[in-house]
Amino acid sequence: MKSLRDISTIGCVVLLASAGLLGCDNTIDPFSEGADRVFAIHGFLDSVSDSQFVRVSALRPSVLADAPSIEDISVISVDVGTGEVVLWSDSLVQLDDGSDGHLFHSAWRPVPGHTYRLEVRRGDGEAATATTVVPVAPELTAGPAHGDSLVFLQDIVFPGLTDAPQDLVMKYDIGISGNPVVNEIEIPYGRTGNLGPDGWKFEVYLKRDQGIILQKLGLPFDYKFAELRSIGVRVTIPSEEWKQQDTPVNLENAHGFFGSIGRFTLYWKLDHDAVGMIGMVDMQPGG
């Protein structure tokens, strides 16, 4: 039995010594140190809108938890070039699922080419930021119109533009003989075109558009006295951030998306003979 007592003694010593380890820290902190500085931001600046909107929410601590209050935060935008600061206002909106969301808005119009930094700032000064450069207007080169009486086209090139414009809308100012009113006809083209050696290129379907214009104006398809006052395209140029909405790189301490768009209407002069080919009267300035 002596051996048994020896072993028991040794065992007790080991157990007691090990018991000292009970005090070791054994907690887990699943949240990162700066977790409360992170926000979700969704929105963009629009160069032709007088009101800007961005949706902001704080991160929830668990999947099922409600979003924490963000009443103590402020949202500002800073023109990085000029230092001009705009304070955004919070508005509580009802989301599609019935919950509440915070939509911040401000009344101003961003300037193409300017860099803006959106700051979602807590009371303690910590902030999530998002930066965007508002795109500038592209140049436009109009090629000669070509085709026949059925399909008559004109190639338009945006030199230097390497990505598809987000939206293209053809704009025609049309007058009717004897009527001083100018009708602004818009024909959406959406995302169209392709990248050529000189830049982004798309085709204007002049003959087809003529038919649409007459239809919209309620004129017969063989009407010969529609006056083309101007021809142009409204193009929406997205900022770099739109290319990688799922993996944004312009956000710091933030998730979601923040970008900008520049909307521009660019005009050119359609060749006199081409106007005649589509059955209109050339009334363009200098025409």
Added chain:
Amino acid sequence: MGPHIALWERSSVRVKYFRSISRTTDSARSDCVLRTRIIIVIFALFTVLSTEEAHAQRVTIRGRVLDADTGARLLGATVILRSPDATQSGTATGPEGRFAIPGMLPGSYILEISYVGYYAWMDTIRVAPPNDWFGEIALEATDQELDELIVESSRNEDTRFVAGLETIQPSDLQRIPMPDVSYDLAGYLLTLPGFVSTGDRGGQLFVRGGTPTQNLVLLDGMVIYQPFHIVGFYSAFPADIIAYADVYAGGFSAKYGGRISSVIDIVTKNGDKQRVRGVGTVAPFLSGVRVEVPISKGKVSLLLSVRESIIERVAPEVLGRSLPFHFGDQFAKLHAFVSPTSSIAVTALRSFDEGNIAAGGATGNDDTRRSTWKNEAYGFRYTYMPADYPALVELMVHYTRLKSTYRFTQDDSRKSEVSGMSMRMNYSYLLGETQVHFGMFGILNRFNYALGLSQGLERSATSSGGVYITARYLFAGVFRLEPGFRVESFSHGINTLFGPRVRGVILPSGPRSKHQFSFAWGRYHQQIIGLNNEQDVSDVFTIWAASPKSTPVPTATHLITGWRGRFFPWLEMNVEVYRKDLDNIAFPVFAQAVNRLAEFARVEGEAKGVDFKMEINRPSFFASLGYSLASVEYFRKSGHNVSPLLPGVAASAGGPEQKFHPPHDRRHQLNAVVQFVRDRDRLSVRWQFGSGLPFTQVNGYYEHLPEFESSDESYRSAAGETFVSRSTLYGGELPSYHRLDVSYEREFSFDRTSITLQLGVINAYDRNNIFAYNIFSGDRVDQLPLIPSVGLKVELR
């Protein structure tokens, strides 16, 4: 000279293998042995001196070593041939207990055979051309007391620790406390430096930076895809069927292929061919029965083992908590001597596991999860060793299958099945210290998997074949070099793979060197890949499939250097420095959306570290201390993620270049094992420490809106999808892990029967070691709590 069979009289050569024990426990007997040896040496010397040296013809000394009682062939017995001029040659018995020492001059020699658990055997032999010498030596097993002493001292000293290789004997396993009266290989492996487990459930083992699917586990040559039970300190097969296991933490030879991290090559023992033996165990986790039956005495034996868990039934009442794990296994081996020079073995293993690895959280949010897997493995081996030629030929046919399912949610159930049929032929040419091993193999694999959520079943198959050759040379008795290479071709469009390997050992003072230096280098490929979600430890579901031809196969380059010092017969130290360079590893990438299947990216990796181990072996005391300092780092390059990994498995959409430490990167690991033995009592204590594993902290959750256009104002009111915001990839650290296990055993012997009573406690100070943390629910799952155990083993010897 004809066959020479000699069983030394027990009274005259009760030579214990461990001489220091002999001196301390039975000095009179040792003196007797010493005198006997001197007489034999003098006799041999006289004999040799009187022999004419003019014989230019040389002979081979060959033989077979058997268990005197059972007739079992003893693999790994040490064979030493001493000549009168004090030079010696040596080898170890191979499969079937055979050995050969060629190129010996005619004359007389002293032949010594020793083996763990047996009395050593010695005799003087005389050889003369033209006949080779052949003998069948039967060793007599020691009694239980001596067996235990020998257990502590027995080592194949030359090869136990060599450049990533550790040879494990059953006696090693008995030192590790288990919640069971039986012992287990898995429990032992977790005490080795460089072997990391992410928890005590799930059966996942990471070896020196490698992942579980990069480990090759062989049981009698059969690939076992899921070698561990769901409670991680149990293997899918019982330990008491193991004859020995070669565990390569890296740098393995050309004999092995198809995995890039490690090899665990387990050889099972044969059943007793002389008499019926049986063991029955009852313990809370696993109870079982093992029976050995001589079907034809001395020729054919059958070994049967059945185990099944009962913990899921007893835990609620005994522990007051649920442990929903049900597992078990069945093993059978038929072994027969077909002729004096050949034998066959038929082996079968089946195992099953079922349970909820994520169970145990406070909220029970993961109660719907359920993992199941079933192993099946069947093997046939024919061994032939010509009587007049120093060679060994093996022919093996194997079929293995793993079926697994994982129910993640009620409507998301995933299935995977992998099966493999292989035929291998190994040829060994044994010239004593110089050996050549050559082999060829053909493998046919089939894969099926379905990823749930209405995804269809993916089926594929691949076949491969190849050859390997490895040689072993001994230069000047101090430098042993083992170069080799492996070539494998595939039907699946994968280029033919070439894997050069080399291993070496330097013994500055010859076989008795106190210091040993070793190294290993090799290039490894893994054409069959296993994808699992390593980011979720409770998700061990693995898809097995052939590596797509559009993606480079996972590749690793190992470099290991080691030193072993044996300062005293009872003190041994081992240090190894290693580095594994990993290429084209599939690693799961976090999906930002909650409850979305993991996507995979290809990464490169680097695992490096230092492993240290010290052992003290005394007759009544054993202590082992292992420490591992390791680092595993993965690199994810931009654009390295565009190739689809497998059909239906999403490839990561891309992202910036990243460096991170994967979740199995345990920086520090310490294992201490102490065992005290007094008479029939045995107290084993194990303490483990592991520094915290990396994990990725979160910032929180938010509603992510789908991509929108500038003309779309829906972003102002859309509800969105819940996304998780994560902090720096694997920038956090889980709490460290440490646990104390204690086991006490006492054996009661009655004639041919022994009864062992075991008392134990797992996690003795009830440490709440974290196993999993559900970042979505905040639910924490801990590893096993303090669990007392009582076990009973009844053995018919």
